[in-house]
Amino acid sequence: MRHAFDQNVGVLRRMFASKLSGVFNILVIGIALSLPAGMYVLLQNAQGLVDQFSGTPQISLFMSRDAKAADVDALRKQLEQQPEIERVQFVPRAQALEQLKKSSGLSDVIGGLSQNPLPDAFIVYPRPNQAEALDRLRTELAKLPKVEQAQLDSAWAYKLEALLKFGRMLVLILASLLSLALVAITFNTIRLQILTQREEIEVSKLIGATNAFIRRPFLYFGAIQGLLGGITAWLIISVSLMLLNHQLVGLAELYASQFALHPLSLGDSLTLLFFSMYLGWLGAWLSVARHLSQIEPR
Amino acid sequence: MPLREIFHGYGSVIAMIKLNQVHKRYPGGYQALKNVTLEIAEGEMVFLTGHSGAGKSTLLKLIAAIERPNLGSVLVNHQNVGVLKPRALPYLRRNLGIIFQDHKLLFDRSVFDNVMLPLQICGFDYRESHKRARAALDKVGLLRREKSQPIALSGGEQQRLCIARAIVNRPSILLADEPTGNLDTEYAHEIMDIFKSFHQVGVTLLISTHDESVLKNDDARVLALKHGELQT
Structure with missing residues (x-):
């Protein structure tokens, strides 16, 4: 060689x-x-x-600011009856504020607020599904009483x-x-x-x-x-x-x-x-x- | 290949080169060789003479399969080289040493590397090829110039380098096209002496020349070409 x-x-x-x-x-x-x-x-x-x-699609349900504890319970029951939903997680407005302080790095700004601007929210975990089905579910959930806004978190994904x-x-x-x-x-x-x-x-x-x-x-x-x-x-x-x-x-x-x-x-x-x-x-x-x-x- | 052709070469002595009614016409219509028939035995030394344009180079090219005949057969070592497949050509040429009229030396490398080229092509191992290249250079008296560039050599030395390259893988047939063409008489005789020493060790030689003076002292056979025809 x-x-x-x-x-x-x-x-x-x-x-x-x-x-x-x-x-x-x-x-x-x-x-x-x-x-x-x-x-x-x-x-x-x-x-x-x-x-x-996009691995865990979620729908955030923001409740209106005037929602009472009873409204929250009623909504929770309604959500739990939906067959397309696996589980829901309730996020009280105080907890949401804490989370925002921690994760966004904007704690100084938030600390200066006189009152909590965030509403109560539910995080809805749907069963694994198609993007269109999720979209339909989101529209349905948005029509529920005392729900201000329903947002498909993974939409941008x-x-x-x-x-x-x-x-x-x-x-x-x-x-x-x-x-x-x-x-x-x-x-x-x-x-x-x-x-x-x-x-x-x-x-x-x-x-x-x-x-x-x-x-x-x-x-x-x-x-x-x-x-x-x-x-x-x-x-x-x-x-x-x-x-x-x-x-x-x-x-x-x-x-x-x-x-x-x-x-x-x-x-x-x-x-x-x-x-x-x-x-x-x-x-x-x-x-x-x-x-x-x-x-x-x- | 028909059997008749395979056994064609066996006469009284073994024919190394055999041309049978060979015609060669170049595309322009120029008839270089007409009905040439000849036979060269193994170990024979033959001179090919004739004026320039007589067909000497063409004849050598036919033997090396650089050109192919239009008619007739060219047998080298019982092989019809006129019909050789391209892939078989390299193996024919490894058995031939060719000394070119224009030397065809490579000027981008040393004298030694020029002689190494055939050995590298044939795949000799490193040690053996170095030994052989030295021996070949020694044979033509260029061993002291092995590190020189070919451009620094005189015409006679370039010719001898070309010979060293042709013999380095010890071919059984040596073809030389006007090897003394541009050399003065003294150099020409030196070159001829080198050829004679190859003849003595049994190499078959075919040497073309238009210079009759180098033939005088030789008893070698002379074939004369005139306008593409062999004179008898």
């Missing part, structure tokens, strides 16, 4: 000899790949949010979910187009490499080199260039996320929240690297198949 390795190292060294154009090629590939991959990361993060909320579907399609289209661009870049680079090494290819054929032997270093070159492009894309995404998270920490602190963007997972990172390597290899293969046969010794 040593000789094969030796041969390939020699050829690859000559191919990578033009450092600047090589670096630019890798940079172009990296940037092209980082666009869809970066969007994918943001989508994954948004998806995480959606999963967190469903809307976001739909938006994410759109985003995913966008990423898919972008990824397909830019993958094609990566193949095209490699195709062209290899075409130039073949042209500059035309003499060597011709002589090698005359001396008895098989097509596989001549093809091999070009395929390696394409794969390595693709892989380096993939690594560049990974670095671009990781550094960008780090910068974004740095800003988010400040923002999240203001809202007393722990939110941060998650980086690419190990599996996704490996997929990115493998995919970019494969695309580089594919571009090289197409180029070699197209151009090598045109070089015949005369």
Whole structure:
């Protein structure tokens, strides 16, 4: 194997000899790949949010401010008779205020209020159901007496979910187009490499080199260039996320929240690297198949 | 391949190269070879002479399957190379050492690496190929220049480098196209002496030349081409 390795190292060294154009090629590939991959990361993060909320759809029933304890009991009974409802939880207005103080980070503001502006509320946990069914239930509950407002808490999650579907399609289209661009870049680079090494290819054929032997270093070159492009894309995404998270920490602190963007997972990172390597290899293969046969010794 | 062709080569001596009524016409309509029939035995040294354009290069190219005949058969080591599949070509050429009129050296690497190329192609192991490359360079007297760039070599040295590359994987047939073409007489005789030493170890040689002076002291067979036809 040593000789094969030796041969390939020699050829690859000559191919990578033009450092600047090589670096630019890798940079172009990296940037092209980082666009869809970066969007994918943001989508994954948004998806995480959606999963967190839409997993337990709830309906908040806010009672009117003049509701008495008797009204609350009556409403509770009515709710418990509904077959679509699993259980209900009563949140007295005082408790709601406490919760708001804790979770929103606005305790200073709330502390300054002279009276509790919040109404009593029920949190209704419906049985697992479709989005439309939940919507219908919400309308029904809103008509109950002494109910000021019924709000489907996960409604925004469903809307976001739909938006994410759109985003995913966008990423898919972008990824397909830019993958094609990566193949095209490699195709062209290899075409130039073949042209500059035309003499060597011709002589090698005359001396008895098989097509596989001549093809091999070009395929390696394409794969390595693709892989380096993939690594560049990974670095671009990781550094960008780090910068974004740095800003988010400040923002999240203001809202007393722990939110941060998650980086690419190990599996996704490996997929990115493998995919970019494969695309580089594919571009090289197409180029070699197209151009090598045109070089015949005369 | 019909049996008749497979056994065609067996005569009194084993024919290494055998051309049978070969015609070669180039796409432009130029008739390079007309009805050429010849036989070269194993271990024989043969000169091919003729004016420029007589078809010497074409004949060598047919043997190396760089060109294919329009008519007739070209047998090398009992193999009809005119009908070889492209994927079989490399294995034919590994058994041939070809010395090109224009050298075809690679100027992006050292003398030593030029000689290494055929060994890398054939897949020799690292140690063995280094040994062989040194031996081949020593044989043509270029061992001291192994680290030089080919561009720094004189015409005669470049020619000898081309020979070293052709013999490094020890082919049984050596084809040389005008090996002394641009060299003065002294260099030309040096080159011829190298060829004679290959002849002595049993290599089959076919050497084309328009320079009759290098033939004078030789008892080797001479084939003369004139306007694509073999003179008898």
